[in-house]
Amino acid sequence: MSQNGAGVNLETSLGYLLKEASSALRVAMEEVLRPLGMSVTHYSCLELLAQRPGLSNSELARGAFVTRQSMNVLLQALERDGYVTRPDEAPVGKALPARLTPRGRRSLEKATVAVRSVELRMLAGLTETEQSDAFRLLKSMIHSLRDSDDAT
Template sequence: MSQEQTGVDLPTSIGYLLKETASALRAAMESVLRPLGMTVTHYACLELLAQRPGSSNSELARGTFVTRQSMNVLLQTLERDGVVARPSEARTGRVMPTELTDRGRRDLAAATAAVRSVEDRMLGELDEDDRATARRLLRSMVHALRQGD
């Protein structure tokens, strides 16, 4: 039995192509964020806080696809650097809502412009109909996979 018959045809495997795309996108984003002193997770955290002020550590971890422990370490660093602010004590339970500071909003603006340039490059050969189709297809794939959870 040949390997071709038992394996996945990588050039036509949607899963493999998605992983290759995600890897290339992350590398390109890291490249433009590195000079700003950020990682993709750092940027994603700031973006989430701009859109969902007061998010908890757990919410931010889920939204950036990292563990709660990793997010806690990042938030401690961002708080120390004056990028985010958290109350000294939880208002209720153990939740420590986090918000961007003025510095955090400035850092985010620079990072957003850098990341947007990467996304524009990635989508440069697609017209608006193709972009809409890609968004619809990707959402459909995520939905289908989450149905099994």
């Protein structure tokens, strides 16, 4: 149409499409989590702790793709409300291993069902083969982006 020479055509840009897909996923997740009074980061934190008990604040932050400062704010709220517990002293270093309380686990159960339904909906039109293709392609993109993060 216009200046297509050095531009990034949004219609054909995989980056743009990636952002669009991620946005659609986030919206869909927020939609099903809102009735449970839970944000996406909130859910991510609980899910991470369920699958990898004892993760520290910084590890949770990396797993949820936010800064450790942001995760700290969330974690303190979750601790205050009794969804998560952390020891008063670090067993080693400064990292405090966090764990779900029974209440946290209970809260997560409903959310997991809701999020699972969203993921299934997203994959509805894809065959098993296409799903593993998508997995492999995304892995490759992530790897390429991270690789030369320093070597800029």
